[in-house]
Structures are given as C-alpha cells and as structure tokens.
Amino acid sequence: MNVDRYLKELSGSSQRIPTEQSFHHFYLNFDEFKRPIDEIARRSQSMLESIGVTTHAWNTGVDFPSDIDDAYEWVVDMNDELLEWFDESVSEVRKAREEDEEFEEVELENGFGLVRVKKEGGGVGKKKVEAAGTTETTKPKVSFHLATVRKPQDVYDIVVNNTNVPFEHIWLEKSEDDQRFIHPLEKHSYLEFVDKNLEGLVPMKPPAMECTPFKLVEDVKGLKELAAKLRAADEFAVDLEHNQYRSFQGLTCLMQISTRTEDFIVDTLKLRVHVGPYLREVFKDPTKKKVLHGADRDIVWLQRDFGIYVCNMFDTGQAIPNVNSTLYAITTISPPPPPLLFTITFTITITTILRHFVDSLLAASRVLKLERFSLQYLLLHLCGVTANKEYQNADWRQRPLPDVMIRYGREDTHYLLYIYDQLRIKLFALSKESESSENPLVEVYKRSYDVCMQLYEKELLTEDSYLHIYGLLGAGFNAQQLAVVSFCYVSMYPVAKSFQDLDLLGLNEWRDILARSEDESTGFILPNKVLLEIAKQMPVTISGLRRLTSSKLPYVDHNLDVIVNIVRHAIQNAAPFEEAALRLKETYAAKMKEARLKAAQEASVVDAAPVEDGVEASHLLDFEHTPEEESTVIDNSTCVNISETLPFSYDLKEDCSQHEDMNGQVKIKSSCLTLELPQVVGGPIDAIADALSGDSASRNRLNPNEKVKEEIKLDRIRMSVKLEPVSAAVSADTVMIDSSIDSGCMTQNNLLGSE
Ligand code: AMP
Numbered sequence: 222m223n224v225d226r227y228l229k230e231l232s233g234s235s236q237r238i239p240t241e242q243s244f245h246h247f248y249l250n251f252d253e254f255k256r257p258i259d260e261i262a263r264r265s266q267s268m269l270e271s272i273g274v275t276t277h278a279w280n281t282g283v284d285f286p287s288d289i290d291d292a293y294e295w296v297v298d299m300n301d302e303l304l305e306w307f308d309e310s311v312s313e314v315r316k317a318r319e320e321d322e323e324f325e326e327v328e329l330e331n332g333f334g335l336v337r338v339k340k341e342g343g344g345v346g347k348k349k350v351e352a353a354g355t356t357e358t359t360k361p362k363v364s365f366h367l368a369t370v371r372k373p374q375d376v377y378d379i380v381v382n383n384t385n386v387p388f389e390h391i392w393l394e395k396s397e398d399d400q401r402f403i404h405p406l407e408k409h410s411y412l413e414f415v416d417k418n419l420e421g422l423v424p425m426k427p428p429a430m431e432c433t434p435f436k437l438v439e440d441v442k443g444l445k446e447l448a449a450k451l452r453a454a455d456e457f458a459v460d461l462e463h464n465q466y467r468s469f470q471g472l473t474c475l476m477q478i479s480t481r482t483e484d485f486i487v488d489t490l491k492l493r494v495h496v497g498p499y500l501r502e503v504f505k506d507p508t509k510k511k512v513l514h515g516a517d518r519d520i521v522w523l524q525r526d527f528g529i530y531v532c533n534m535f536d537t538g539q540a541i542p543n544v545n546s547t548l549y550a551i552t553t554i555s556p557p558p559p560p561l562l563f564t565i566t567f568t569i570t571i572t573t574i575l576r577h578f579v580d581s582l583l584a585a586s587r588v589l590k591l592e593r594f595s596l597q598y599l600l601l602h603l604c605g606v607t608a609n610k611e612y613q614n615a616d617w618r619q620r621p622l623p624d625v626m627i628r629y630g631r632e633d634t635h636y637l638l639y640i641y642d643q644l645r646i647k648l649f650a651l652s653k654e655s656e657s658s659e660n661p662l663v664e665v666y667k668r669s670y671d672v673c674m675q676l677y678e679k680e681l682l683t684e685d686s687y688l689h690i691y692g693l694l695g696a697g698f699n700a701q702q703l704a705v706v707s708f709c710y711v712s713m714y715p716v717a718k719s720f721q722d723l724d725l726l727g728l729n730e731w732r733d734i735l736a737r738s739e740d741e742s743t744g745f746i747l748p749n750k751v752l753l754e755i756a757k758q759m760p761v762t763i764s765g766l767r768r769l770t771s772s773k774l775p776y777v778d779h780n781l782d783v784i785v786n787i788v789r790h791a792i793q794n795a796a797p798f799e800e801a802a803l804r805l806k807e808t809y810a811a812k813m814k815e816a817r818l819k820a821a822q823e824a825s826v827v828d829a830a831p832v833e834d835g836v837e838a839s840h841l842l843d844f845e846h847t848p849e850e851e852s853t854v855i856d857n858s859t860c861v862n863i864s865e866t867l868p869f870s871y872d873l874k875e876d877c878s879q880h881e882d883m884n885g886q887v888k889i890k891s892s893c894l895t896l897e898l899p900q901v902v903g904g905p906i907d908a909i910a911d912a913l914s915g916d917s918a919s920r921n922r923l924n925p926n927e928k929v930k931e932e933i934k935l936d937r938i939r940m941s942v943k944l945e946p947v948s949a950a951v952s953a954d955t956v957m958i959d960s961s962i963d964s965g966c967m968t969q970n971n972l973l974g975s976e
Pocket residue numbers: 460461462463464465515592593613614617633870871872873950
C-alpha cells in the first residue's frame with residue numbers, strides 16, 4: 222500500500238500549518254488566514270454532523286455532539302474505532318493470505334482434478350493424495366484449468382473464425398450505408414420495459430432447490446422442450462459459464478435458465494449450433510423479461526456463440542451499490558474546526574489512508590467487475606442463502622460435470638427471479654419517495670438496456686496492439702527490448718506476411734498468430750509476464766530461454782528456437798525503436814506524474830468534496846432493514862462489502878502458473894500463415910503516437926488513453942493492495958463467508974420455514 226508515501230506527504234504538509242501560538246496569532250490578526258479557517262471549520266462541522274447521523278454503521282451509536290469539547294472526544298473515539306477496524310481488516314486479509322500460501326495444488330491420482338493441500342515443509346514436487354476432503358488439512362479446491370480435458374473444439378467440432386478481421390453479426394440487419402449493425406432493441410425504448418405498477422406485488426420465493434424440477438439439457442429434444450416452456454413464460458433468469466483460457470475468443474460452456482418453477486442447464490458445448498435456432502426468439506422477444514446478474518459479458522457471449530441478442534433485460538447487478546455508502550462517506554470527510562489542531566492532522570491522516578484504501582478497492586471492483594461478489598451479497602441479504610463460490614473459476618469445459626458444479630450453476634439462476642422481485646419493489650418504492658426527477662427503477666432499466674445494446678467485438682491485432690500489453694508501459698524497455706515485443710517489427714519487414722519466416726515477427730505477433738490458428742488464448746501460448754520477461758532478458762540461446770520459462774508452456778517449449786531467433790533479429794534491428802522507447806518512457810513518466818498529482822489533489826484537505834449525504838445514498842438500496850434478512854448468517858454489512866470489493870485478477874489468461882502440458886505437436890500450423898494480417902501503415906512511432914493520443918481507431922473496446930489510465934490505475938491498485946490475484950478472492954471468501962453448500966441450504970430452509 223502507498224500509505225507510507227501518503228503519510229510522509231501528509232506530515233510534510235502538516236508542518237506548514239502554524240503551531241498553536243502562532244496559529245492564534247495568525248487567526249486573530251490576519252483576515253486572510255481567518256476566513257479560510259472559518260470556512261473549513263464550518264464545512265467540517267456540517268460534515269461531522271452528517272457523519273454523526275451515520276455512526277450506527279460501526280456501532281458507536283453516538284451522534285456528533287453539539288458541545289465542542291465532547292466533539293473532540295467523539296472524533297478521537299471515531300478515529301480509534303476506524304483505526305481498529307482498519308487494522309482488523311488488514312490482519313484478517315493477511316491471515317487469509319498466509320493460510321492460502323500454505324496450500325498448494327496437487328493432481329489427484331485419478332487424474333480428474335486438482336486439490337489443495339497444505340505444503341509440507343516447503344518441499345517441492347507433486348504429492349499424491351487419495352481424495353479430496355479426506356483429511357483435515359486437505360481442502361478441495363478446483364482448478365481453472367484441467368489439462369486432462371479434451372478440447373471441446375475437437376470433441377464437438379466447434380468451428381470459429383479467429384482471423385484478424387472484425388466479427389460479423391450475421392444475425393443482425395445492417396444500416397443503409399452498410400456501416401453498422403442494427404440491434405433489435407433499437408426499435409424499442411427502455412421505458413417500455415419498466416414495470417408500470419408494482420403496488421401490491423409480493424416477491425415470489427422459489428421452492429428449495431431439492432424440490433425444484435431440474436433438467437440437464439444435452440440433446441436437441443430437450444432443447445426443444447425448453448424452448449416451448451420459455452415461450453409459455455413471461456420471465457426467466459439466465460446465466461452463463463464460460464472458459465477463456467483454452468480458446469482464442471472464449472467459449473460458453475453452460476447456459477443456466479430458471480423459470481418460476483424449474484431449473485435448466487444447457488450443455489452449450491454439445492448443443493452449440495442448436496442453441497441459437499431454438500432460443501434466439503425468446504431472448505429477442507420484448508414481451509419476455511430476461512433477468513441476469515452482471516450481464517455485461519453474458520450479453521456479448523450470447524451474441525458471439527449463438528447469435529442471440531437480448532431484448533428486455535433486468536440486470537440485478539445494476540441495482541445494488543458497489544460499496545457501502547456510509548463507509549465511503551466516512552472516508553471523504555473534511556477536517557474538524559481550528560481549535561482541534563491535533564485532530565486535524567490525525568483525521569486527515571486517517572481519512573487519507575482510508576480513502577485511498579477504499580478507492581483502491583472501489584476501483585478494483587469496477588475495473589475487474591466483481592459480479593459474483595455482488596450476487597453473493599444479494600443472495601445473502603435477500604434470500605438468506607450463503608452462496609458457494611468455489612467453482613466460479615472452475616474449468617467449465619469438463620464433462621460429465623460433477624454434481625457440485627451443476628448445483629453451483631443452478632444456484633446462479635435459481636433465486637434470481639426472487640431477487641428481481643425484491644429489487645424492483647424496493648426500487649419502485651424508492652422512486653415514489655424520491656422527489657428528484659431521477660427514478661432508480663427506470664435507471665436500472667436504462668443501464669440494463671445499454672448493456673444489451675453492446676455488440677461483441679473480436680480482439681484484433683493492430684500495429685499498436687503491443688502497446689497494450691499489461692505491464693509494458695511501466696517496463697522501461699530500451700529499443701532492443703521493445704523490438705523483441707513489438708508487432709511493428711513486421712512493418713519494417715513486410716516480407717514476413719508472405720514468407721514463412723516467423724523469426725521476423727515480434728513476440729506479440731508470434732503468439733497472436735499462433736493463438737488464432739490453434740484456437741488458444743494468447744495467455745496460454747505465452748503469458749504477458751513471460752513475454753515481458755523474455756524481452757527484458759533477451760536470451761539469445763535456447764538454454765538461456767529455458768531458464769526463463771517453465772516447461773508448462775507447451776507452445777514456448779516447442780518453439781524455443783523460433784523465440785531465440787526472434788530475440789536475435791530484434792537485437793540486430795532495433796534502431797527504428799530508439800525513439801519509440803524514449804517516447805514510451807516519457808509517456809510513462811508523464812502519466813505517473815499525472816497520477817501522483819491527482820492522488821495528491823484528491824488527498825488535499827481543501828479539495829475534499831463535501832459528502833452529499835442523502836444524495837448518494839438515495840440511489841442505494843438499504844438492505845440493513847429488510848425483514849428478509851432476519852435469518853441471515855452474517856449481519857455485518859461492512860464485512861460483506863469488504864469481500865465484495867476485494868481485488869483479484871480477473872484475467873485468467875495471465876495466470877500461467879497452472880498450465881499443464883498438452884500432448885502432440887504444437888508448432889505453428891501452416892494454415893496460420895494465410896491469416897489476414899492487418900494493413901500496416903506507420904512504424905512504431907506512429908503507433909505509439911496514435912495509441913497515446915487516442916487517435917487510433919484500431920483498438921477494440923478501450924481507447925488507448927483509457928487503456929493507459931486503466932493500466933496506471935491497476936498498477937496503483939496492485940501496489941496499494943498487495944494480494945496475490947486469485948488467492949485474494951479465495952482468502953476473502955474464507956474469511957468473510959463460510960461457503961459451504963450445506964449451510965447455504967440450511968439457511969434457505971430456515972428462511973422458508975420462518976414465514
Ligand atoms: P458468473 O457470471 O459469475 O457465473 O461467471 C461467468 C464466468 O465468468 C465464469 O464461468 C468464469 O469463466 C468467469 N469468471 C467469473 N468470475 C471469475 C473469476 N473470479 N475469475 C475468473 N473468471 C471468472
């Protein structure tokens with residue numbers, strides 16, 4: 222965390238505040254000093270009063286006192302409380318992380334999966350265990366990648382077009398000028414989908430999972446029956462499970478659907494080509510409500526894999542706060558009035574530490590889209606269900622699916638319509654209360670509409686793709702190192718396009734071509750971390766390269782000679798990259814400076830924006846007082862919020878530590894050489910200029926400026942919260958929520974029984 226730095230900056234600036242005697246001297250004699258101080262005092266007073274109103278959030282139960290002497294104690298107490306809370310949270314996370322580090326993954330003897338076992342005295346190598354969950358120290362844990370799974374692309378003849386051309390939405394009409402695709406939703410307004418009258422609506426609880434009919438849809442007949450049931454329903458809940466590690470664009474592995482009375486899971490690998498024809502219509506039908514949670518990715522996966530375009534969707538993830546508003550309010554307070562100089566410094570310090578902590582978490586939750594965390598939050602608070610989330614990251618390609626994974630999949634949609642009922646009732650009530658023109662229910666529909674309107678875009682390799690490799694900007698590479706990475710290398714040697722001389726490519730292009738032709742993720746071919754490490758070290762011998770890479774990267778392993786040649790060529794021909802390297806360094810320095818300035822500004826006392834208490838909060842649903850919550854296991858909302866916002870690496874492609882070897886020949890196929898490569902116009906300098914000035918239209922989704930910002934942000938997040946990517950999420954679970962299926966059921970049964 223950057224706390225040290227902030228603390229130093231803070232104590233540095235606090236030196237500039239006059240000390241007690243001279244403070245009074247200045248205050249009494251100089252109007253220029255007195256005025257801003259009075260203003261700060263006034264603002265602080267009102268801040269503290271509004272914070273006082275929210276003190277129930279951390280159980281102090283004492284409102285901000287009117288007597289200034291009591292106020293002093295109140296602030297000190299509050300600071301103590303905050304510090305303690307902060308301390309506890311940090312040590313909790315640390316403990317969980319340590320626990321996590323004590324475990325390692327080992328392969329089961331039956332070859333079916335991996336389990337987590339406690340490391341034995343730091344010994345290396347794989348240990349065999351008999352079965353998961355047999356001893357106390359053996360904790361079952363799923364792996365996101367099972368090497369034993371045969372690629373579904375081969376098993377089910379799944380054909381995809383990975384060529385370097387934009388995705389064609391063949392199921393959509395095109396505009397008259399042929400320039401864009403027209404989404405069926407364009408004919409509708411989101412207002413059409415807003416519930417008109419919810420007066421008297423009673424949330425409909427689903428029957429317990431055990432009592433709910435369930436169908437695993439694995440054949441066309443089943444799909445046909447499902448389609449018929451959905452045609453008869455007014456609303457249904459949907460979720461998808463996905464794998465992005467072992468294909469270039471990603472594969473939808475499962476589609477979970479729940480109606481009010483039944484659960485279905487469609488094997489979308491097996492039925493891939495049939496899903497669209499049977500289900501396209503009901504998804505498009507604007508009279509049927511589709512309820513999803515955190516649907517950003519699901520929406521585009523449906524388009525990509527099945528040509529399904531969703532009309533009339535309610536995204537339950539759009540209806541909940543990202544973070545406890547009270548917590549956030551507290552961390553944006555202004556300083557107390559002038560007589561409390563000590564407290565000023567103290568409160569500023571605490572405020573700054575916490576604000577940056579919460580900012581990091583917030584940014585993380587937004588950037589990394591922690592939908593699953595918020596679904597757990599809803600399940601817990603609205604359904605009294607402690608959700609199991611062990612499998613969120615599992616390898617969903619495996620077949621047959623273990624029962625626990627089926628159960629997990631069902632859980633994701635089983636309660637969703639019930640959550641939808643409760644949310645819209647709450648939102649409806651809120652919108653009637655609120656006097657402002659903003660209507661929270663309409664707002665959710667508007668955001669859900671926008672989510673549906675997104676169109677899937679294929680990742681394209683362009684002349685500036687390499688600039689977006691995570692970690693490149695901060696790597697401080699020289700020209701040679703940049704040449705090793707760079708795609709632009711090919712622009713100097715256009716011959717590589719036609720000539721089978723892969724050595725003339727940069728590593729980035731090499732792995733891209735391979736990934737497309739083999740239908741693998743670029744992260745599986747050559748993870749960013751390894752790519753940058755090779756560029757950094759520039760090994761020119763095979764043995765040198767071997768020392769850098771693990772044997773678990775099959776494509777690297779089989780192409781050591783190619784990679785070494787790429788490095789050699791790059792070293793010899795790096796001159797054109799001199800300026801690019803310089804520009805990149807300058808840009809990085811400038812961006813860092815900008816980020817630091819911004820952080821300092823945010824932290825500065827005078828700039829601290831007042832908490833618009835009530836304005837922010839009115840958008841948020843208050844779960845603290847829901848009657849449904851009576852039987853929940855955990856009633857501390859802070860707890861849930863922390864777990865909800867813990868950062869972790871979403872990008873599995875980058876986690877290369879768990880690769881397992883594949884069999885067979887993995888050298889590049891000749892077919893990949895017929896790939897359509899992009900037209901390269903400029904050299905590396907142009908690319909950087911384009912990328913950094915935001916002019917380039919070549920990048921998908923994020924414009925380069927955004928990307929740079931995001932990268933810096935992510936850097937900051939990672940610097941400030943030092944947690945191992947995925948394990949952080951796992952640790953958070955372990956600490957915050959007991960994620961066992963049984964307790965989830967128990968809770969739900971209790972709840973159902975309690976009414
Ligand atoms: P969900 O919406 O939670 O059902 O997640 C859908 C898919 O997103 C999963 O099958 C994963 O492929 C991916 N996913 C969700 N959460 C994570 C995570 N924490 N890490 C990696 N992938 C995830």
